[in-house]
Amino acid sequence: MNEVFFSVILPKLTLFMDVLVHGHSGSRWLALALLVFAIVNAMLKLKSDKYEKSDEMLNLFTMVMLHIQVTLGIVLAFVTGKISYAEGWMKNPQYRFFGLEHILLMVFAAVLVTIGRKKAEKALDPAKKHKTILIWYIIVLIIIFAGIPWPFRTALGGSWF
Numbered sequence: 727m728n729e730v731f732f733s734v735i736l737p738k739l740t741l742f743m744d745v746l747v748h749g750h751s752g753s754r755w756l757a758l759a760l761l762v763f764a765i766v767n768a769m770l771k772l773k774s775d776k777y778e779k780s781d782e783m784l785n786l787f788t789m790v791m792l793h794i795q796v797t798l799g800i801v802l803a804f805v806t807g808k809i810s811y812a813e814g815w816m817k818n819p820q821y822r823f824f825g826l827e828h829i830l831l832m833v834f835a836a837v838l839v840t841i842g843r844k845k846a847e848k849a850l851d852p853a854k855k856h857k858t859i860l861i862w863y864i865i866v867l868i869i870i871f872a873g874i875p876w877p878f879r880t881a882l883g884g885s886w887f
């Protein structure tokens with residue numbers, strides 16, 4: 727039984743964790759790139775009298791990407807060693823960050839991106855739609871930047887990908 731665990735099950739679990747962590751970590755770049763594209767696009771079209779299908783799709787994909795990140799994050803939260811709510815966890819920077827700050831900031835960002843896009847869709851004037859996306863998506867970008875465990879925050883043990 728021990729042999730089966732170490733030779734068959736453990737390598738598969740390790741691979742699963744690696745794929746999950748690097749999938750969640752690497753796709754931050756796609757999420758950030760989409761957010762920046764959507765913001766620049768809204769900025770360039772602030773005075774436009776058209777809100778085209780391509781604008782709608784860009785803003786939608788950006789929101790969906792953030793939702794995917796949150797979904798992967800929730801799965802990770804159950805299996806990672808970087809979250810523990812054992813006594814004194816708030817005094818440990820890594821446990822506090824991943825078990826509280828990261829989750830709150832990222833879920834908040836996902837809620838805001840959803841509200842912002844909905845408001846833009848409901849606005850009647852195309853210029854108003856672009857302005858709404860611009861404001862809400864910039865706020866979301868700032869929150870996500872603050873919530874990412876950048877490698878220069880050495881206590882968090884994050885990586886670039």
Ligand code: HEM
Nearest residue numbers: 751754792795796799800802803806808829832833884885
């Ligand atoms: C827009 C949403 C999110 C983004 C952009 C994001 C981004 C990241 C990044 C860049 C890392 C660093 C991974 C590394 O450097 O190895 C990370 C780690 C992690 N994230 Fe998120 N995250 C998001 C949402 C969430 C949510 C909502 C949860 C939990 C409910 C979560 C749970 C975690 C956990 C547990 C880790 C540590 C994984 C480990 O190394 O074991 N994330 N996240």
